Amino acid sequence: MSTHPHLVHEPSLPWTEVTQGPRVAYRRKQLGAAAKGQQLGCSLMELAPGKHAFPLHYHLANEEAYYVLSGSGLLRLGDASLPVRAGDYVALPVGASSAHQLVNDGTEPLRYLAFSTMVEPDVMVYPDSKKVCVTAGSAPGGDKAARTLYTVLPLAAEVDYWSGEER
Template identity: 55%
Template sequence: MQPFGNCRRNRQIRETVKPLQSIEYRMQRTNAAEMEWTTQGDGKMEVRRKQLGEATDSDKLGCSLYELPAGKKSWPYHYHTANEEAIYVLAGSGTLRADDERVDLTAGDYVSFPANASGAHRIINDSDETLRYLAVSTMNEPDVTIYPDSEKFGVYVGSPPGGREERSFEGYYEQESAVDYWKGEDDA
């Protein structure tokens, strides 16, 4: 018996596995200081964002740098059904509403949000200074985002949430607007 299994089989495996150098891989790099901020909001909600993951053509992992001005709130209270999210607070302080609890946030805090109802969250900057954080997420699609407070949901098909141009379908709907499966179908 040979010590590490069948040497002939191991040789066959080595011959079929290509060395790492031959794998087509191109690292992408960006520098947040060289990127422009985009601002989104409706008055009470206002975030400034730099989409780092999108700038590096990341497919499976999203990452954005956010600034939340004093007195403002982030995206509406929500959770995803297909994507995990996490935040890492870089500077400032605020409040995290998560799973219907309120928790203080300060620099150095890392919080993850599972892809289910217990991952519901919203960030509130109730301080007098800017709150700066990184948000990281998986980038799975299709995804349905649930907004418990407003009883609506969002659907993203063709690309995950985050604003990519490849998206083939996106919409927001009231949960109570459900119709019967057979409505509008004919016998044809």
């Protein structure tokens, strides 16, 4: 057992399990948060066959990266669909050209490390569902109790800057 707050032993951390509908199912260990990281997040992710963790999305403030540890999958990246397997690393810079989603299209669990800068505020755009998420006070994947703003809206929710203002 570690005696330093910035050192964690992954096997000693519990999994968080998430399921949402028929396509989303993953297990996650937030290594960066457990080691009290400040500006770099890292999660050990595990996707069951046929599942994915997050919808296709991109960030306007945070850069992400994936390193595949075991299994194989399909990475939707921008307009491309790329096969990935153990040993592959992908950088996911800020912006629409890095819209990404990792899907386990194999028959075994897909395990990977997901890295992220921990910048707030951030805006995430979801092209498939035409939604936007705005978060402040804590970076996405950060301390939910520290959030001062978190909202998910349809992109079509835009209003005129002055609408609703008393004159």
